[in-house]
Amino acid sequence: MKNILLVFMIILSNSLDGQKIQFYSIAGKITTNPNTSRVFEGIEANAFTKKLNFTLSYQVGEEFGLSLFGDFPIETYRDFGLRVGGYKLYRRWRIQYQSGLSYVKGIKRTSEVDLKKSAILSNWYYTESFETLGVPLYFGGRYLPFKFMGIGMDLYINVNLERPYLRPSVVIEFGLLRA
Numbered sequence: 001m002k003n004i005l006l007v008f009m010i011i012l013s014n015s016l017d018g019q020k021i022q023f024y025s026i027a028g029k030i031t032t033n034p035n036t037s038r039v040f041e042g043i044e045a046n047a048f049t050k051k052l053n054f055t056l057s058y059q060v061g062e063e064f065g066l067s068l069f070g071d072f073p074i075e076t077y078r079d080f081g082l083r084v085g086g087y088k089l090y091r092r093w094r095i096q097y098q099s100g101l102s103y104v105k106g107i108k109r110t111s112e113v114d115l116k117k118s119a120i121l122s123n124w125y126y127t128e129s130f131e132t133l134g135v136p137l138y139f140g141g142r143y144l145p146f147k148f149m150g151i152g153m154d155l156y157i158n159v160n161l162e163r164p165y166l167r168p169s170v171v172i173e174f175g176l177l178r179a
Helices: 002-015
Strands: 023-030 040-048 052-062 070-072 076-090 093-113 122-143 149-160 165-176
Touching: 040 165, 052 093, 052 165, 076 122, 093 149, 122 165
Parallel strands: 070 122
Antiparallel strands: 023 040, 023 165, 040 052, 052 076, 076 093, 093 122, 122 149, 149 165
16 A cells, blocks of 8 residues: 555655645645544645645544434544645636545444443444555645635545545635635
């Protein structure tokens, strides 16, 4: 797995060859999940050349659901990703799209019910840990009211063999975002 990430990093560095970084940012992703006490669910570092956008990201997530009824324990994941894509800048608006490679690690429920912990309105399952490589697909939009700050929404889809997921989020971004 480390070899695959190393090859991806080499490909990214070669695509930057001769291109000057024009804009850069750090973005925090705000969760919309009522089950968690976390405010931020992820962070990204972005570098923008004239045509391309490069991102290093880390996200933590939990499945959505009611905390009193349903299936337990709640499935969780941690996602470390490298993405490359394009963007379009229209005055104070930016649309961006990316794909790449990610390493996903988490806990998921098995199909076997733990009868000792289950209740009338909920089922408690045994769990197993997983690690896998994924292909993230990312679409985002930002309003850039200032040169140093942007707010917007993202849609993050991770396609992998263990736990594919879709994650909308609200984003606050700081850095040099436009000229």
